[in-house]
Amino acid sequence: MTPASGAGRRFAVSDLVALAIFVIFALVPFAAKLGPEAYVLTLVTRVMIFAIAAVSLDLIVGYGALVSFGHAAFIGLGAYVAGILASHGIGDALVALPVAIIVSTLFALATGVVCLRTKGVYFIMITLAFSQMAFFTASSLSPYGGDDGLTIHARDTFAGFAWMKGDGALYYVVLGFLLLTFLLCRALIASRFGRVLRGARQNSTRMAALGFEVFRYQLVAYAISGALAGVSGFLLANATNFVSPAYMSWQRSGELIIMVVLGGLGTLYGAIIGAAAFIIAEEWLAGFTEHWKMIFGPLLILVVVFARGGLIGLMSLIAGPRRD
Amino acid sequence: MTEPVLRLENLRKRFGGLLVTDDVTLDVVPGELHAIIGPNGAGKTTLINQISGTLSSDAGRILFAGQDITALPVHARAQCGIARSFQITSILPEFSALENVALAVQAHAGTSYRFFGRAQDEAALNEPALAALRETGLAERAHIRAAHLSHGERRALELAIALAMQPKLLLLDEPMAGTSHEETERLIAVLRRLKGRFPIMLIEHDMTAVFALADRISVLIYGRILASGKPEVVRADPQVVAAYLGESME
Amino acid sequence: MSTSLLIVQTLNGLQLGVLLFLISAGLTLVFGVMDFINLAHGVQYMLGAYLAVMFYALTGSFLAALVLGLLAALAFGLLLEFAVFRHLYDRDHLEQVIATFGVILFLNQGVKFVWGASPLSLPIPEIFSGSVVLMPGLLYPIWRLVIIGSGLLVALGLYFLVGNTRVGMLVRAGATNAAMVSALGVNIRRLFMIVFGFGTMLAAFAGIMIAPILSVEPGMGDTILILAFVVIVIGGIGSIRGAFVAALLIGLVDTLGRSFAVDILRLFMSPSPARTVGPAIASMLIYLLMAVVLYIRPTGLFPAKGQS
Numbered sequence: 076m077t078p079a080s081g082a083g084r085r086f087a088v089s090d091l092v093a094l095a096i097f098v099i100f101a102l103v104p105f106a107a108k109l110g111p112e113a114y115v116l117t118l119v120t121r122v123m124i125f126a127i128a129a130v131s132l133d134l135i136v137g138y139g140a141l142v143s144f145g146h147a148a149f150i151g152l153g154a155y156v157a158g159i160l161a162s163h164g165i166g167d168a169l170v171a172l173p174v175a176i177i178v179s180t181l182f183a184l185a186t187g188v189v190c191l192r193t194k195g196v197y198f199i200m201i202t203l204a205f206s207q208m209a210f211f212t213a214s215s216l217s218p219y220g221g222d223d224g225l226t227i228h229a230r231d232t233f234a235g236f237a238w239m240k241g242d243g244a245l246y247y248v249v250l251g252f253l254l255l256t257f258l259l260c261r262a263l264i265a266s267r268f269g270r271v272l273r274g275a276r277q278n279s280t281r282m283a284a285l286g287f288e289v290f291r292y293q294l295v296a297y298a299i300s301g302a303l304a305g306v307s308g309f310l311l312a313n314a315t316n317f318v319s320p321a322y323m324s325w326q327r328s329g330e331l332i333i334m335v336v337l338g339g340l341g342t343l344y345g346a347i348i349g350a351a352a353f354i355i356a357e358e359w360l361a362g363f364t365e366h367w368k369m370i371f372g373p374l375l376i377l378v379v380v381f382a383r384g385g386l387i388g389l390m391s392l393i394a395g396p397r398r399d
Numbered sequence: 400m401t402e403p404v405l406r407l408e409n410l411r412k413r414f415g416g417l418l419v420t421d422d423v424t425l426d427v428v429p430g431e432l433h434a435i436i437g438p439n440g441a442g443k444t445t446l447i448n449q450i451s452g453t454l455s456s457d458a459g460r461i462l463f464a465g466q467d468i469t470a471l472p473v474h475a476r477a478q479c480g481i482a483r484s485f486q487i488t489s490i491l492p493e494f495s496a497l498e499n500v501a502l503a504v505q506a507h508a509g510t511s512y513r514f515f516g517r518a519q520d521e522a523a524l525n526e527p528a529l530a531a532l533r534e535t536g537l538a539e540r541a542h543i544r545a546a547h548l549s550h551g552e553r554r555a556l557e558l559a560i561a562l563a564m565q566p567k568l569l570l571l572d573e574p575m576a577g578t579s580h581e582e583t584e585r586l587i588a589v590l591r592r593l594k595g596r597f598p599i600m601l602i603e604h605d606m607t608a609v610f611a612l613a614d615r616i617s618v619l620i621y622g623r624i625l626a627s628g629k630p631e632v633v634r635a636d637p638q639v640v641a642a643y644l645g646e647s648m649e
Numbered sequence: 650m651s652t653s654l655l656i657v658q659t660l661n662g663l664q665l666g667v668l669l670f671l672i673s674a675g676l677t678l679v680f681g682v683m684d685f686i687n688l689a690h691g692v693q694y695m696l697g698a699y700l701a702v703m704f705y706a707l708t709g710s711f712l713a714a715l716v717l718g719l720l721a722a723l724a725f726g727l728l729l730e731f732a733v734f735r736h737l738y739d740r741d742h743l744e745q746v747i748a749t750f751g752v753i754l755f756l757n758q759g760v761k762f763v764w765g766a767s768p769l770s771l772p773i774p775e776i777f778s779g780s781v782v783l784m785p786g787l788l789y790p791i792w793r794l795v796i797i798g799s800g801l802l803v804a805l806g807l808y809f810l811v812g813n814t815r816v817g818m819l820v821r822a823g824a825t826n827a828a829m830v831s832a833l834g835v836n837i838r839r840l841f842m843i844v845f846g847f848g849t850m851l852a853a854f855a856g857i858m859i860a861p862i863l864s865v866e867p868g869m870g871d872t873i874l875i876l877a878f879v880v881i882v883i884g885g886i887g888s889i890r891g892a893f894v895a896a897l898l899i900g901l902v903d904t905l906g907r908s909f910a911v912d913i914l915r916l917f918m919s920p921s922p923a924r925t926v927g928p929a930i931a932s933m934l935i936y937l938l939m940a941v942v943l944y945i946r947p948t949g950l951f952p953a954k955g956q957s
Contacts, residue, residue, distance in 0.1 A: 142742070142743055144746075189944050192943070193947045195742070196882070196886065197882055197943055197947060197948060199742070199746075200878055200879065201882075201939065201940060203878075204936035204939045204940055205940070207875070207933070208937070211932035211933050212929050212933070214929070215926070215928055215929030215932075217925060262514065262515050265517045265518065265519065266513055266514050266518055267511045267512075267513040267518045267521075268514050269514075270502060270505065271502075271505075273494075274494070274502055277491045277492060278489055278491050278492075280489055281485075281490065282474075283472075284474075285474075285477055285502065285560070286477035286478040286507065287474055287506055288472075288474045288475075325875060332743070332746065332747065333747050333750065340743075366758050366761070366762050368755065368757065369754075369755055369758045371751070372753070372755030372758070373755055375748065375750065376733055379737070379740070379744045379747050379751070380733075380736045380737070380748065
């Protein structure tokens with residue numbers, strides 16, 4: 076009989092995969108020196124930024140079965156905090172980052188209270204609704220660019236120190252945040268809190284019968300997930316020096332879900348792989364033809380139909396069973 | 400006359416035009432095993448659902464240790480000490496048997512808002528969990544995924560989970576449902592050992608189990624309590640024999 | 650805020666509502682009976698419009714374009730069902746969302762590939778062009794009235810079909826409990842195909858009817874898709890009656906909201922902030938409405954499967 080995965084093992088094969096991923100990320104800037112450096116650096120920075128959001132989404136979708144179709148809103152919120160503060164002369168991460176986190180958390184708590192009363196497709200729709208509200212609000216903020224968006228002239232400093240000024244420096248800052256996010260989520264999943272979340276995903280009736288008020292735990296998880304995505308948005312604004320309502324569009328939320336599912340739900344590192352696969356495929360295909368979506372669309376369909384469990388599912392023989 | 404742990408007063412529940420629980424008044428006193436029997440459709444599971452909080456009653460009161468819990472939600476009642484097992488097995492299929500029970504221990508062992516520290520390594524959770532598994536004969540299967548357990552083992556797991564909650568009242572909804580003869584014998588032995596430790600309300604169809612274990616029996620027919628009292632008395636009650644036990648005696 | 654403006658916008662709201670109903674009816678049935686989230690429903694609406702434009706160019710007759718367009722859209726929809734959707738019925742919603750998202754990508758780009766990215770148009774048929782006088786000083790386009798009328802006719806037809814025919818009964822049963830219907834020996838595959846085909850035609854019909862008013866362009870189905878989902882969620886999944894009520898409600902709230910939001914806000918605040926906040930609130934109104942409805946009724950107004 077196959078033993079339950081993770082039972083008593085402190086470090087699993089999945090951790091080796093994650094380690095490999097981070098080592099690769101750490102080495103990319105050096106390898107990039109061999110080719111079109113700036114382009115590769117920007118591309119992988121973008122991958123890592125979305126990977127942070129994807130990992131935060133995997134926390135609630137893969138482990139909590141809360142399919143949020145409005146996660147892009149948190150990215151947008153984090154980005155807008157950075158942009159708005161910068162436009163008022165506050166360009167230090169020491170202020171901007173905590174504010175971004177607080178704003179995202181508050182939005183998550185406020186909307187989560189309503190959303191978590193629903194289940195299934197209703198939950199999907201209501202998370203979408205709230206992100207649309209955020210989207211339209213941002214579009215109407217004419218002092219901050221409205222539909223056209225807002226340019227940020229300089230990246231945030233950290234206590235005065237220009238820690239993200241060069242693209243190389245930004246790369247490692249983002250990598251650091253991705254590592255932190257991954258480790259945080261990994262610890263969360265294995266903790267008592269994570270166990271309640273994972274249990275609720277399998278059988279919420281049983282959880283209530285045990286004495287857990289599932290709603291509260293899901294709300295906290297939703298808030299943490301939103302906060303992390305807000306960090307992702309903060310970094311995105313800094314990386315692109317630009318903020319726009321498009322960051323919060325429902326298509327963006329859909330793309331995040333695709334990244335998580337594509338990579339493999341409920342593995343955390345799968346979300347990173349999914350983000351990388353999605354963004355790189357997008358870039359690569361767009362290089363071939365302007366009609367690359369006609370290839371990408373069917374590709375998605377094929378992956379869903381034939382590669383259950385995403386890319387990780389395909390690799391499951393090597394990487395080991397789900398970390399649960 | 401000892402103060403009852405559980406007291407149902409004039410409980411009523413309707414589903415549309417159907418009165419499923421009809422003015423039910425009964426109690427469970429400390430240390431006893433009180434069995435509820437009755438034909439299918441009599442409303443036994445509905446009754447348990449009202450006690451555990453899954454269903455709200457239309458009228459009547461539920462008192463637990465003297466406290467009126469009629470308005471409390473499911474999780475609050477569980478926190479008070481009411482543990483229930485389900486007629487249709489309700490476990491966490493992806494967790495191991497041990498983790499299923501450890502989670503039940505966790506529910507009553509301090510806060511679960513702990514974000515760091517591996518829950519799987521906590522001896523404070525694993526020890527009591529293993530003890531409960533040993534009680535129900537599942538110690539060897541502790542690390543097997545719940546989904547891979549046999550039906551009888553899962554019924555035993557349901558019981559282990561309820562035990563691990565340190566219940567002040569145990570509600571068992573047909574724990575022998577669908578189990579083989581051997582597994583039924585085993586469960587009866589377990590329940591015999593547990594008797595007296597805490598009050599148990601047992602819903603069962605298996606008459607051997609009921610008459611082997613019950614201190615008191617209440618007979619539920621069409622949502623009403625037809626008879627209630629010591630097994631020998633109920634067994635001999637002509638109304639009960641006619642309505643229910645007549646054919647299926649022994 | 651004049652009475653004539655109010656009347657015009659109310660009619661516009663009804664027209665949007667009717668349009669939304671045509672699209673949502675198919676969506677809610679497919680979801681309710683087959684438990685299938687079809688994000689690609691929006692592109693079926695778009696495809697109807699494009700096919701009608703194409704057939705109009707070939708035949709010069711709106712009627713021919715309508716009929717041929719519907720048939721072609723139906724054929725294409727069934728092809729999609731056979732090639733893609735059929736494999737997804739037993740998958741979970743998340744996977745269905747992603748796969749149908751892929752269909753959207755493919756078709757949005759596909760129409761760009763075939764017909765180019767510039768918006769196309771379909772002329773209103775001669776007899777229905779022009780406006781009619783509703784009140785002294787109040788003109789209203791005849792075609793919009795035609796849309797409202799035909800939409801209401803379809804709604805009536807659907808109501809009759811679903812309520813009084815054998816197929817309709819099976820559909821209603823399927824929306825409540827598909828597994829049971831299948832267990833009773835009904836050919837569930839055929840029922841699915843009928844439901845799906847019907848839904849596709851309704852969406853295509855909506856696309857063709859609206860084409861003369863809006864421009865036919867890639868991505869035109871995306872916004873309407875979101876609105877349609879809001880409709881079926883508010884109305885309750887699987888319920889045609891719910892879709893009807895919710896569609897009209899949303900059509901009216903959205904249209905009237907956009908027209909009068911600034912004016913209503915002016916009652917509470919000065920003109921300048923009203924003009925900034927107004928449009929934003931107007932866009933959000935239907936989402937606020939959905940949030941409120943779901944807060945009170947987490948499964949919509951008339952869920953087919955009943956309150957759990």
